[in-house]
Structure formats: C-alpha cells, structure tokens
Amino acid sequence: MxxxxxxxxxxxxxxxxxxxxxxxxxxxxxxxxGAARAIREANALGVKVFVITNQSGxxxxxxxEDDLRKVHERLTELLAREGAFIDEIYYCPxxxxxxxxxxxxxxxxxxxxxxxxxxxxxxxxxxxxKSYVVGDRLVDMQTGNNAHSRSVLVLTGxxxxxxxxxxxxxxxxxxxxxxxDAWEFIRRRLERGEETESHxxxxxx
Numbered sequence: 485m486x487x488x489x490x491x492x493x494x495x496x497x498x499x500x501x502x503x504x505x506x507x508x509x510x511x512x513x514x515x516x517x518g519a520a521r522a523i524r525e526a527n528a529l530g531v532k533v534f535v536i537t538n539q540s541g542x543x544x545x546x547x548x549e550d551d552l553r554k555v556h557e558r559l560t561e562l563l564a565r566e567g568a569f570i571d572e573i574y575y576c577p578x579x580x581x582x583x584x585x586x587x588x589x590x591x592x593x594x595x596x597x598x599x600x601x602x603x604x605x606x607x608x609x610x611x612x613x614k615s616y617v618v619g620d621r622l623v624d625m626q627t628g629n630n631a632h633s634r635s636v637l638v639l640t641g642x643x644x645x646x647x648x649x650x651x652x653x654x655x656x657x658x659x660x661x662x663x664x665d666a667w668e669f670i671r672r673r674l675e676r677g678e679e680t681e682s683h684x685x686x687x688x689x
Contacts, residue, residue: 486530487674489611491571492667493601493633494523495619496537498641499663501559503620506541508551510558516640518664520566526667527569529674532608535559535573536600536617536627543583552577571608574600596626601633616657618666622646625654634658636666 497503500523502514526533535556541547556573563569576593593599605612617628620641628635634657637643637650650656660666 487614488530488532489609489614490674491532491534491601491604491608491610491612491615492526492670493534493536493604493615493617493628494663495617495621495624495641496535496559498620498643499618499624499638500535503641506544506546507555508541508547510554513555513558513562515562516663518662520563520568522663522667523563523570524566524568525671529671531674532571532604532610533569534600534604535570535575536595537573537575538595538623539575539577540579540582540594542577543579543587545583549577572604574603576600595623596630598627598631601627601631616670618660618663618670620646622650622653625650625656629655634670636660636669638662638666 494500500519504512523533539552542549578587578589578591578594580590612631612633616634616636617624618636620638620643625635636658637656638660640662658669
C-alpha cells in the first residue's frame with residue numbers, strides 16, 4: 485500500500501524538534517521523542533514528508549540563510565541516524581514589516597499562506613485534499629485550512645498554550661499529544677482509506 489500523492493507537512497520548531505526561539509546553532513536542535521520513528525514510518529508507506537517553517541529570524545537579522553541551511557543539515561543528519569528522511573524542507577525567511585531587503589516583503593510563503601504547500605504540490609504531484617499539516621500553532625492549522633488540507637494540532641511546543649485559540653479560529657481535524665500520536669492518527673486514516681472523509685466527521689474537540 486502506497487500513498488505517493490499524499491504529503492505530511494510538519495512544522496519544525498515545537499513539532500519535530502524542541503521549541504527554541506530563533507534557533508541559530510545546529511547543536512541547539514534536539515528532536516522530540518518519537519519524531520524520527522513517525523517520519524520513518526511515513527517514509528515506509530510512501531507518504532511524502534515535508535518541513536514547512538516560518539523563519540523570520542532571517543529577515544530580522546538573527547541568522548542568515550546559510551546558518552539556517554546548517555541547522556537543516558543537522559536536522560537531516562539526526563533523522564538519518566534513525567532511518568528517516570524528509571523529502572523537502574521549505575522555509576519562509578520573510579517578514580511583512582520587519583527587517584531589511586530583500587526579506588522585508590509581503591510574500592506568498594509565510595504561514596498561514598499556503599505557498600510552501602503549493603510549491604510541494606506542483607513539484608511532487610500531491611493531492612492537498614488528502615494531505616496533512618501537523619503543527620503546534622494557530623498559523624499551522626490555518627495553513628492547512630487555506631490549502632484545503634487536514635490540520636492536526638500537537639500539544640508540544642506552543643500547542644497546549646494555543647489549543648483553545650486553534651479550536652476556536654481554525655478547522656482542526658485532530659488534537660494529538662505529540663508528533664508520534666499525530667502520525668498514528670494519520671496512519672490509521674490512510675490505512676482505512678478515510679483520507680477523503682469530510683473534515684467535520686474527523687474533527688475532535
């Protein structure tokens with residue numbers, strides 16, 4: 485059984501790795517327990533796995549895109565040690581009001597806009613209506629909504645703090661304790677052939 489047209493779009497900080505404001509150094513990146521296993525099992529099913537992350541620290545001058553590349557190399561390395569891989573990492577370095585050129589712009593990639601998902605859709609021939617956004621913040625849930633994808637909230641990172649607001653202001657298909665629980669929810673739905681079921685029937689408050 486394979487799901488080549490299905491993507492899972494994981495937020496980075498607070499979802500795959502522990503939350504740290506404006507993570508700058510590769511050595512500061514620590515995987516959340518269960519993250520590598522969840523991604524490895526998604527890989528094994530043929531599901532495409534992506535990271536989508538707002539990184540306005542670039543616009544603000546806290547780090548460079550080269551610094552960010554090194555952080556993502558570290559993320560890739562840690563996952564590879566446990567047999568997991570990410571098909572593509574997408575990031576938005578922009579901020580609409582802060583920073584300096586060329587980053588101080590209104591872009592189409594900063595979450596909750598769906599630009600990063602649309603890029604992945606076009607490159608990997610995905611069906612976004614069958615795909616999932618997993619994250620710990622309201623903007624992640626709204627990104628999934630704006631792309632007409634599923635949205636799964638994890639209670640790691642800012643998730644516990646933002647849970648009530650997420651459920652009030654976004655369509656949330658599931659609330660999971662962590663990335664491992666989020667993957668189990670997604671896996672069960674995929675294996676049962678429920679990926680096209682309506683949002684309303686899957687929603688858990």
